[in-house]
Amino acid sequence: MxxxxxxxxxxxxxxxxxxxxxxxxxxxxxxxxxxxxxxxxxxxxxxxxxxxxxxxxxxxxxxxxxxxxxxxxxxxxxxxxxxxxxxxxxxxxxxxxxxxxxxHLAQPRLTGIHKHAEVDDRARVGAGVTLHRGVVLGPGVVIGDGCVLHPGVVIYPGVSLGAGCVVHANAVIGSDGFGYEWSGQGHEKVPQIGAVEIGRGVEIGACTTIDRGTFGATRIGDGCIIDNQVQIGHNCQIGRFVVLCAQVGLSGSTEVGDGAILGGRAASVGHLRIGAGVRMAGAAVATKDVPDGMTVGGYPAWDIRLEQRMQARIRRMAR
Amino acid sequence: MxxxxxxxxxxxxxxxxxxxxxxxxxxxxxxxxxxxxxxxxxxxxxxxxxxxxxxxxxxxxxxxxxxxxxxxxxxxxxxxxxxxxxxxxxxxxxxxxxxxxxxHLAQPRLTGIHKHAEVDDRARVGAGVTLHRGVVLGPGVVIGDGCVLHPGVVIYPGVSLGAGCVVHANAVIGSDGFGYEWSGQGHEKVPQIGAVEIGRGVEIGACTTIDRGTFGATRIGDGCIIDNQVQIGHNCQIGRFVVLCAQVGLSGSTEVGDGAILGGRAASVGHLRIGAGVRMAGAAVATKDVPDGMTVGGYPAWDIRLEQRMQARIRRMAR
Amino acid sequence: MxxxxxxxxxxxxxxxxxxxxxxxxxxxxxxxxxxxxxxxxxxxxxxxxxxxxxxxxxxxxxxxxxxxxxxxxxxxxxxxxxxxxxxxxxxxxxxxxxxxxxxHLAQPRLTGIHKHAEVDDRARVGAGVTLHRGVVLGPGVVIGDGCVLHPGVVIYPGVSLGAGCVVHANAVIGSDGFGYEWSGQGHEKVPQIGAVEIGRGVEIGACTTIDRGTFGATRIGDGCIIDNQVQIGHNCQIGRFVVLCAQVGLSGSTEVGDGAILGGRAASVGHLRIGAGVRMAGAAVATKDVPDGMTVGGYPAWDIRLEQRMQARIRRMAR
Incomplete structure (x- = not known):
């Protein structure tokens, strides 16, 4: 090819x-x-x-x-x-x-596998895929039809992408989740034997990192859009059409419901659910479940109107 | 090889x-x-x-x-x-x-140097090392026995890694520290002639960046675990078994004592000491020394119980 | 070469x-x-x-x-x-x-194009340029005289760099801006047909990402210094000699005036102006225009003295 x-x-x-x-x-x-x-x-x-x-x-x-x-x-x-x-x-x-x-196509669209992309023998690549220079696909990787992987993208073993995904330069999908147990002598690594499953039509920004699951998979649903420098921890379960703006950070096992919109640098402490249709203000940090449809801000994240009212009051005190 | x-x-x-x-x-x-x-x-x-x-x-x-x-x-x-x-x-x-x-091994474990990894003639690579595709080792780099460097990792000149380190894809170690002096006409670069010295058994996440020292070395002690997208400024001195969760940012010349745990996106303004065994909550920002063993949160970071009490009070005002 | x-x-x-x-x-x-x-x-x-x-x-x-x-x-x-x-x-x-x-030169300085750098036929490279291993220049890229691009840097089509720029490893310039319109069925991508124009003598840190404009260009003025893991959204207009410390995040269409200094992890919500000579404290978030010469902190960013006074008051309440 x-x-x-x-x-x-x-x-x-x-x-x-x-x-x-x-x-x-x-x-x-x-x-x-x-x-x-x-x-x-x-x-x-x-x-x-x-x-x-x-x-x-x-x-x-x-x-x-x-x-x-x-x-x-x-x-x-x-x-x-x-x-x-x-x-x-x-x-x-x-x-x-x-x-x-x-x-316009967003970029001049070549099709095929660059001679300096590396595809493991045990990886499967769909039709009409573009793998730019320096892309690495590990064993067991599955790339759906029509995907575009920009230069330097690294896909670790066992990760799958649905059809029509775009991954921007130097993003990393499937690196080890951050799991260790302290033994008294050191941090013993918990082998990260899960995978990453990404749906159809997902776009992923430059230098974004998505960790593989510890056991089961980290999952990203169809039609999600993920900006640059987003960090998604192991075993996160992201619904469909979720929007993650730049520098968002989701700790391990965060669930995000369909259509939620997380502003730039919003974050979650992990092991909680951000409901469907939720909107998180930039830099908001969820420390507990956020109900479906709610708009939240602040750290800890709560109703954005309360956050704004609180900010107004404490600032008035200082004037 | x-x-x-x-x-x-x-x-x-x-x-x-x-x-x-x-x-x-x-x-x-x-x-x-x-x-x-x-x-x-x-x-x-x-x-x-x-x-x-x-x-x-x-x-x-x-x-x-x-x-x-x-x-x-x-x-x-x-x-x-x-x-x-x-x-x-x-x-x-x-x-x-x-x-x-x-x-399980966390990843299928090849040993050796990929034909598209680049090792400068003046670099030294230990036994049983894995250098994946696109890894670059500059002059004077030393890689200890049994290290694994995932695809796209860039190690600048003069950086050393102890035995048994793992560096995930597209991480960068030894890029120039951020040092300039304003001349009235422009920002004059302070040449960054120090190095980075990393101990044994350190794991470093994807797209993490560790800057070289301005003069002396940036140092990371044995057994540290460092997650994805962490930024470590020039001349930081990180002790042993320190935990840096994703998106942590340490400004230049931060000291971190043994066994400290910094939650996701915790940060330091630099030129201060985060004591041994300290725990920093996610997104906490240290603006002055943190004594050994303390648990802190907030920005500026202080005793986590005070932070929580303060949050409770100002939020009550807004309800 | x-x-x-x-x-x-x-x-x-x-x-x-x-x-x-x-x-x-x-x-x-x-x-x-x-x-x-x-x-x-x-x-x-x-x-x-x-x-x-x-x-x-x-x-x-x-x-x-x-x-x-x-x-x-x-x-x-x-x-x-x-x-x-x-x-x-x-x-x-x-x-x-x-x-x-x-x-000292900051790094041993080779000149030329590494055999495993990739330069599109339609890119133009100036005199005395260094392109390290794995650098990718897309069609229409212009690299000024004396630039140094470290390993793994990806420059998307149509991006231009003035003379004397340095780009550190694995940085990405010209990836798509984050622009979509919700159709009721999905996020329809807004093709990102603009470019990135970078002035002379700009230094850009490792794993930093700068997005191309949606229509017109994202612009970075002469003599700016940009640290690691900075994210610059589409159509930002950055003046001359601006300082962006590590992990800064600028949302789309942010203007930054000449000589502004943004501390580590400072941010903007976009579509606003950070004035000339402004100083933003670390992690400050601008949510509206910041007048020339002002020093701001907090989120939303305001006069740093008010921020400090407010912090002092609300913390006193908790003691």
Whole structure:
């Protein structure tokens, strides 16, 4: 298997009418205008689409009136005059993301296994996978179809990734969990004989580390997005579509329910459950279970409104 | 020197009687039962051993009554009925760890230097060492007997590791300390001409970084265990058997006494001493010396009981 | 292009007189004494220079009286008796740094591209660059003259580094920003089509990660110094001579003004400005703009004096 040349990007422009159909929106203005990319408002040219966030203040809304972009995605309620060609959609940012996906691949996409990637004989690699330079797959590793592993990614023995995962450079999956017992003479290592099981469509950031289980597996559900420098301890059980922002740290055996969103550097002391749909503020530290759907902050993490009220009071004392 | 095939794991089962002798415990039940591994209670089969933690609640103790495991390690005081084959030991988890060490190596253990590891001519590598793919040893590096360096580990010039160390993937040892002087025109770099000296039997986690000393050495004592994504600044002096959990950050010239345990993301502002046997709560930040044996939390770190009392009071104010 | 042998270090000794001329100071004592290196006071020999910090307590000042060093850099006001050969300068540590730069290179300095570094055909590499083993440069990468990239550094497509940058091992520059839109069925990736533009003379620590922009570039100004395990989100705009200590985390679109100093693990929630010359205490978290020149601490970050007063009050409550 060899590196194959990247597929050409989708550079043929689309008309505003075609785009409206693609994203399920309604056109205001000239549906014949041709668009060939997505940009920020500042960087946009006449053949670019931009989007206006629904909650943007009036001044920002007005700046979109006069931008050079050929197309603005906007919420039905946004105050945009007819000078601008516009597609109305409930989620303008989502429409822009989908259009950008059409035009751009995030990276030039080679397919194949770089000659300086290393795949153990006992590893299994799916179809359409990209293993960049210096990737190492240990014995028993399973890589699903269409995965992309960037340079320097190390996958320890026995780890499995579902189809369509992306792992950024120098991330490490399946290193030993941190388990020792003090003997009186030293820290005796608890052999880490579990694995890591990662679902489909998971994206994992650069220099992120995910430890293997002590006995059973560390698990990451389908569709999770995990930023850079996240640390996931042994035997964590992460649900589906969970968001872990940069520098999050989850101690061993933390459970995280579906759709939870952990802000940058949020953490857990381990052996507890962060419920489905929970939102943790940046740097919040869970020291006990967090019920489903709750929004928490602080250390120990508790109701974010209480945290904010407490901060307001103790700060008032100091003024 | 070539990669050699892994030694076969110790798969021959042991009898409960043999195990009792190995771990120094007393048997209750049939000493002839054969055991071939260690597992969690949930994953155990009839030929597996499990362990019951001394402090486990009654309900957990009872669940061990009915588990499928062939052997339970338990504290002499644990309430286990005779249906279960049991070895009584003061530290059940330690007994399980030692038995697991017998059966399993944490990773399939190759010995030798991978053809894509790079060893400078002036580096010295001991006997029975494993250097995985992409490991780089600079000039003057010394690697003690039996060390294992996982893929992508980078050891800068002049760093030494004692016998029996394990370094996980993409860790970096000996990168420049963070030393500069402002000249009025820019930050003038202070050349980092010291080294890193690591003792025997130290384990270092994935993506951990340990800086070289500015002049003298950064030192890590024998038997320390260091988790993933730990940052150790230049000229830190870490004693023996110290525990640094994930994401700990020690600023330059921090001293840590023997046997101290720093919870996840604990930190020090540098140029201070964290005493022997100290315990720091997760995310605690030491801003001045911490006396031997103290347990601290908070930022600035202080007596953990005061921290907890303070948190209780300020939180009560907000309710 | 091949690895070339390192230039020999500057080992010829200098006289104290020559050094005084180099650093712009005045000699007290014998200007003929020969010096061949810089050391800490504890490690110094008769041919070494050391420096005495201006603010050092009397006891430390006196210890310099009796040290073995051949030369002490000291502030004009420091109380040093004539037994010691001394150069008076306003910034002793800076003088020592400049002298140490003369004698020592921080690392043995090879020049060239290691045969196991990978440079895409469409990347441009300047003169006198060192690319160590396992470095990967994607398409469109530009590396300025004299840069040093340590082993395992990964530079994604389209990233540019100015002249004289140093990037430590396993750092990652240009990985995808963390941008997604929830579709109701999953997190739709926002293609990250921007780049990273790094100025001249920037030093970047081991395992640090810098994300590419979503549309426009993430920018790091000239002369910044960035420690290990720092995370810089997409579209951050970092000014000149900014100092980011270890484990700092900047969320997307954070602006940092010239000369700001962020202590270890300081952070920003993103989409805000940390002003020029700001100083953030370790682990401080900016949740809104920080005005130029301010010194802040705490989370949310505010005036450091208020933070300290508040801490004093709430701690008094608990005693």
């Amino acid at each position: 060899e590196y194959r040349a990247p597929a050409p990007e989708n550079s043929a422009p689309l008309s505003v009418g075609q785009i409206a159909e693609m994203v399920g929106g309604s056109v205001e203005g000239n549906a014949e205008v041709l668009i060939s990319g997505v940009q920020s408002m500042e960087g946009a040219n006449a053949d670019d689409a931009v989007y206006l966030s629904p909650g943007a203040p009036k001044a920002v809304q007005h700046s979109y009136q006069n931008c050079r972009a050929g197309l603005v995605f906007a919420h039905p309620g946004a105050d945009l005059k007819t000078a601008v060609c516009c597609i109305r959609v409930p989620q303008p940012a989502l429409a822009a993301a989908l259009l950008s996906q059409h035009f | 070539e990669y050699r095939a892994p030694a076969p794991e110790n798969s021959a089962p042991l009898s409960v009687g043999q195990i009792a002798e190995m771990v120094g415990g007393s048997v209750e039940g049939n000493a002839e039962v054969l055991i071939s591994g260690v597992q969690s209670m949930e994953g155990a089969n009839a030929d597996d051993a499990v362990y019951l933690s001394p402090g486990a609640p009654k309900a957990v103790q009872h669940s061990y009554q009915n588990c499928r495991a062939g052997l339970v390690f338990a504290h002499p005081g644990a309430d286990l009925k005779t249906a279960v084959c049991c070895i009584r030991v003061p530290q059940p988890a330690l007994a399980a760890a030692l038995l697991s060490q017998h059966f | 091949e690895y070339r042998a390192p230039a020999p270090e500057n080992s010829a000794p200098l006289s104290v007189g020559q050094i005084a001329e180099m650093v712009g100071g005045s000699v007290e004592g014998n200007a003929e004494v020969l010096i061949s290196g810089v050391q800490s006071m504890e490690g110094a020999n008769a041919d070494d220079a050391v420096y005495l910090s201006p603010g050092a307590p009397k006891a430390v000042q006196h210890s310099y009286q009796n040290c073995r060093a051949g030369l002490v850099f000291a502030h004009p006001g420091a109380d040093l008796k004539t037994a010691v050969c001394c150069i008076r300068v306003p910034q002793p540590a800076l003088a020592a740094a400049l002298l140490s730069q003369h004698f």
